[in-house]
Amino acid sequence: ETGVTQSPTHLIKTRGQQVTLRCSSQSGHNTVSWYQQALGQGPQFIFQYYREEENGRGNFPPRFSGLQFPNYSSELNVNALELDDSALYLCASSLTGTTDTQYFGPGTRLTVL
């Protein structure tokens, strides 16, 4: 069974740029959730995708957007990067969007200069 994978591992961008982060869900899982973890804090929910549709969103601005593909992999896109977007971005997959445990990938460390 393949776990959740994320790419890239690290990324450095400058203010105003755009970034795309990628996540492959665990085999058999159809739901992907994204979280932002700033340094020294707990992860914050960004949004969730279930069968290619957005299925809930946290308190993040519209410049944070996402996609889920037919194979249930997912992308997180962030436009107009700000310094405060520097964080570890975590992807988690689960079997359904409601009750099942979420399994996390290793994360992508984004640094915005």
Add this chain to the structure above:
Amino acid sequence: AQSVTQLDSHVSVSEGTPVLLRCNYSSSYSPSLFWYVQHPNKGLQLLLKYTSAATLVKGINGFEAEFKKSETSFHLTKPSAHMSDAAEYFCVVSVTGTASKLTFGTGTRLQVTL
């Protein structure tokens, strides 16, 4: 709305002594509660979860937690700490709904000394 409060930001124990990491929760509905562990520069690993079955939940690596509704608590314990337990621990709550958004506590850093 749901939330969790981790009562200690940092806990230090000696190897071989018991571990207690404290968590209180708030939820308008019957919650699901989790403990996740995060080792440095790693993703989050599920230790255990409570979903309204047995109130005493056993997890991996000898950890367990007890759900106490009257105290709104879900404390994590381990009888004997090991050096490899040193990590950041997060108490997490979710409410089953349209999207199972996880709400994380601020974390407790566990230090294990010789």
